[in-house]
Amino acid sequence: MASYRSSNDVTLVEGTKYPDQFADFLEFLCEKYRMDRSRLFVEYSSRPPPPLKGTRAGYYEGLLSYREKSGHSEFLITVFKASREPLLTLAHEFAHLVxxxxxGNFDKHLGPPDDTAERTLDNQAINDLAEFRELDRLS
Structure with a gap:
């Protein structure tokens, strides 16, 4: 998977058309949470999303992946084009990362969603997106 740095220094996947404000919102999240952007890659994927684990019907709109490379941690956030709200999905996966x-816990295996934890992350994502939109409106 080839990647490049956008004008605001976030690593995006080459040849991918991202939704409006996607890169700007990602930059906002990186700055707000002081994320080292050289360790974060973001993909907007047209692949079919994986089904939810457990008994609930549905699919994952985004995923957070983790790997060690040359002694350094790297993270990949995948937002699937099937996502109803890509910016909110990005914020939700970023909340998982934070x-x-x-x-310090990076569980690499997908499991059934924990409704309480997911609701907390959804609320953080909603607040982050609202804050970004308010700053964008004021600029």
Missing amino acids: KNLKS
Whole structure:
């Protein structure tokens, strides 16, 4: 997977058309949470999203992946084009990243969604997107 740095220094996947404000919102999230952008890659994928684990019907609109490379942690956020709200999905997966970085826990396996934890991350994502839109409106 080839990647490039956008004008605001976020690593995006080459040849991918991202939704409006996607790169700007990602930059906002990186600055707000002081994320080292050289460790973060973001893909907007046309592949079919994987089905939810467990008994609930549906699919994942986004995923957070983690790997160690040359002794350094790298993260990939995948937002699927099937997502109803790509910016909100991006913020939700970014919230997972922030939570994992704070706890030091990077579970690589998908499991059934934890409704309470997911609701907390959804609320953080909604607040982050609202803050971004307010700043964008004022500029």
